[in-house]
Amino acid sequence: MKREHALLVLYLAAVIVTTVVHDPLSLGAGLVGLLLLAGRKAARLLARCLRVILVFNLAVSLGYLVLAHVHGFSPWETLLLINLRVLVLTLMSFLFIARVNLFRALDFSPTLTWLLGLAYSQALGFQRVHADFRLALSSRSIVRPGLRDRYRSSAAAAAWFMDKALATARESAHALRARGFFGD
C-alpha cells in the first residue's frame, strides 16, 4: 500500500473514531496530538480552523445557551463536547489536506483522478477569475456599488463562466481526441 493510500485510510478511520468518542478529555488529547503533528504550522492551521467554524458554531452555541437558560439546564458539557469535536475534525481535515497529495491518494481509480484533476484545475482558474471580477467592480466604483450594479456584475460573471465552461469542455474534448484518448 502506498503512503498516500495508508494516510487516506488512517484519516477516514480517525474521522470515525472522533465521532464515536464522546469524552471531552479524549477529544482534547486528540486536539493536542494533532497540534503536535502540525508542528510549526500548528498556530496557522488552528487560526484557519477557528475562522472556518466560528460563525456556524457560535450561532449553534448561543442558541443552545438561550435554550438552556429558558429550560433551566446546564449547557456547558454539551457545548464543550460539540465544539471540541468540530474543531478536532476540522483540524484533522486541514492537516490531511496539507500533508497528503489527494490525487495520489485517489489514484486507485484513474477515471476519478482524471475527473478530479481537470475539475480542480478549472475550479482554481475560475476562482481566480471570480476574484478578478470582484476586484474589477470595486476598483471601477467611486462609491460602494448599489444593488443593481451588483446584480449586473454577478449576472455578467455567471454568463462569462458559462461561456468559458462550454468553450473549455469543447477544447478539452478536442485535446483528448487529438491525443487518441479514446483510440479513435
Place this chain on the structure above:
Amino acid sequence: MHLPDGFLSPQTYLPAYALCAGLWWLGLRRLKAQLDVDTLPRLAVLTALAFVLMMLAMPLPGGSTVHAAGIALLAVNFGVWTAFLAISLVLAMQALLFGMGGITALAVNALAMGLMGSVAAWLAWHGLRSVSEVAALILAGWVSVALPALLIALILGIQPAIAHDAAGRPLFFPFDLSVTLPAVMIPHVLVGLGEGLLTWLGTATLQRLQARHAA
C-alpha cells in the same frame, strides 16, 4: 445550505455514505456506458462551473448576500445524473481540497443537494414545461433549494433523538425539529426564489451560448 462537519452522528452519516457510494458507482457506470470524447471533459468543466456558481453572491437588499447553487441549472440542461455527479464532486473538492464543508457531512449533502435537488428540479421542469417554460424553470430552481433544505432540516432535527447520552444530553447537533424546520426552511423558501430566477435566466443564457458554440 450545506451542513458543516461534526454535527451528524455516525448513525446518520455512515448509512448515508453506504447509500451514496452505491449511487456514485451507478452514476459513474452510466457515465462510462455512454463514454465518448465529450462526456468526461463536460462533467469536469460543469463541476468547476457549479463550484464557481456556488461562489457567486446574489446581493440582497440591506447589504447581505446569499449564494447560488446552480443545481437546477445543471439538472435541467445536462440531466439528473450529470448534476448529481457534478454537485458531489464539487462537495468533495470543497471538503478535501479547499477545506470547506466537511467529510462527515459529504454524503448527506450530496444526497440532499445533488440527488434530491436535481431530481426535484428535473421533475418540476418536466411536469410544468408544457404549460409555461418560464414558470417551470423558476419552480425547478425553487424546489432544488427548498426540498434539500427540508431534508437537511429533518436530518439535523432528529440528531438529539438518535444520538444522546444516558442523561438525554445531545451528542451532536443539539436542536430538535421544532427549531431546525423554521430556522432552515424560512430563509431557504426565500433563497429558492432567487435560485428560480437564476435557473430561468441561466438556462436562457446557456441555450444561447450552446447554439453559438455549436455554430
